[in-house]
Amino acid sequence: MTDRVAVVGAGQTRFGALPHSPVALLREALREAFASVDRGLDPAQVDEGYLASLGFGGWQIGNPAALLAESLPHPGMPVVHLENACASGGSALRTAYQVLRGGSADLVVVAGLEKMTDNPPLRRRYWLGVSGETEFERLSGLTFAGVYALMAERYLRERSLGPEVLGAVAVKNHENGCLNPKAHFQKRITREDHARAPRVAEPLGLFDCCPVSDGGAAVLLARGSLARQLTDTPVWVEGFGGASDTLALARRESLTSLAATRAAARDAFDGASFGPREVQLAEVHDCFTIAELLALEDLGLVPPGEAPAWTLEGRTGRSGELPVNVSGGLKAKGHPLGATGVGQFVELFHQLRGEAGGRQVTTAERALAHNVGGSGATCTVALLAR
Ligand code: COA
Numbered sequence: 001m002t003d004r005v006a007v008v009g010a011g012q013t014r015f016g017a018l019p020h021s022p023v024a025l026l027r028e029a030l031r032e033a034f035a036s037v038d039r040g041l042d043p044a045q046v047d048e049g050y051l052a053s054l055g056f057g058g059w060q061i062g063n064p065a066a067l068l069a070e071s072l073p074h075p076g077m078p079v080v081h082l083e084n085a086c087a088s089g090g091s092a093l094r095t096a097y098q099v100l101r102g103g104s105a106d107l108v109v110v111a112g113l114e115k116m117t118d119n120p121p122l123r124r125r126y127w128l129g130v131s132g133e134t135e136f137e138r139l140s141g142l143t144f145a146g147v148y149a150l151m152a153e154r155y156l157r158e159r160s161l162g163p164e165v166l167g168a169v170a171v172k173n174h175e176n177g178c179l180n181p182k183a184h185f186q187k188r189i190t191r192e193d194h195a196r197a198p199r200v201a202e203p204l205g206l207f208d209c210c211p212v213s214d215g216g217a218a219v220l221l222a223r224g225s226l227a228r229q230l231t232d233t234p235v236w237v238e239g240f241g242g243a244s245d246t247l248a249l250a251r252r253e254s255l256t257s258l259a260a261t262r263a264a265a266r267d268a269f270d271g272a273s274f275g276p277r278e279v280q281l282a283e284v285h286d287c288f289t290i291a292e293l294l295a296l297e298d299l300g301l302v303p304p305g306e307a308p309a310w311t312l313e314g315r316t317g318r319s320g321e322l323p324v325n326v327s328g329g330l331k332a333k334g335h336p337l338g339a340t341g342v343g344q345f346v347e348l349f350h351q352l353r354g355e356a357g358g359r360q361v362t363t364a365e366r367a368l369a370h371n372v373g374g375s376g377a378t379c380t381v382a383l384l385a386r
Pocket of ligand 1: 209
């Protein structure tokens with residue numbers, strides 16, 4: 001019988017505009033992940049490692065995964081650098097999960113890392129654009145926010161909604177970020193702040209966008225038998241789906257639903273012990289506020305057509321029936337690209353073990369992490385359970 005896989009340790013740096021070098025961020029995240037393993041873990045026990053990163057902008061290192069082995073330290077450990085746009089973290093975790101399920105390793109470390117703020121604004125825009133499509137989108141002048149603005153515009157029109165529904169996502173996630181000491185923003189905003197914010201790409205304003213962040217995160221995954229030796233409270237990976245879609249929006253059937261999210265969710269729930277409506281806590285990829293609304297329905301977390309109502313009625317709030325992005329999400333916790341998907345696991349690991357401090361959601365036993373690359377060209381969905 002195939003062994004189960006569990007998360008046995010997880011840690012991350014603060015996300016934000018940080019003075020630290022990429023190596024310092026990586027080391028801090030790894031230190032915290034190892035320190036969280038209940039019965040301790042010698043780095044030499046790790047069989048292999050994955051480093052998720054876009055190598056964004058200023059710190060381009062052609063072979064960054066070697067830093068992972070060096071930083072543990074576990075010289076000689078096999079390492080792989082994995083790049084899948086903003087879904088790099090989720091994709092590296094999914095690869096590690098498959099390696100463990102396949103039985104060729106017992107313990108794998110996955111780290112996510114990005115240093116974004118050492119680039120001037122024009123270069124940042126250039127680097128953000130490379131995760132999208134070039135021929136129709138980038139060369140026509142669309143920014144990344146512009147791509148999601150097209151989706152948002154169509155969504156609001158199709159459903160006869162105003163931008164208040166986007167504001168409800170922004171206010172909630174900023175509120176959640178206030179409880180997370182590792183969030184990029186710990187700053188409350190009101191619906192009025194959202195409405196009056198500088199425009200970025202209509203209908204999206206400043207508070208509809210995730211920030212440009214630095215950060216590192218690390219997760220230790222083990223096969224079931226070893227996981228039980230390392231901790232009494234492993235967090236089980238109950239399913240892990242992946243999917244892709246066309247790079248260009250123009251080649252998609254719909255602008256208001258991500259086919260890659262739908263397919264990755266089907267893949268994750270296939271054979272899982274619980275279904276989408278039994279998920280009690282979700283970290284979804286809200287790179288722009290519209291993306292959270294799309295995710296709620298594409299993942300099947302709420303019935304079709306009901307994401308706006310659930311959001312406006314506070315049902316996705318911290319004390320609602322389905323808390324979404326209690327970490328602050330990409331919107332307020334921050335979005336250091338390669339670290340984001342790994343950071344989602346860090347949040348859910350602590351939540352499911354009851355270690356999330358002031359933002360603890362007490363009843364959650366079944367959770368979902370959703371990580372999207374570009375404007376939905378790549379996607380992973382993971383199911384975690386206490
Ligand atoms: N949300 C809330 N506040 C933000 C913010 C955001 N996304 N981005 C910047 N700010 C704040 C800053 O903290 C700063 O506040 P202060 O004046 O109180 O210090 C102020 O806005 C100006 O910051 P600055 O860095 O000059 O903003 P900017 O205009 O250069 O960048 C965006 C704003 C929205 C363009 C930028 O955050 C961005 O490009 N976000 C999207 C990133 C992205 O596309 N990622 C990939 C997605 S898949």
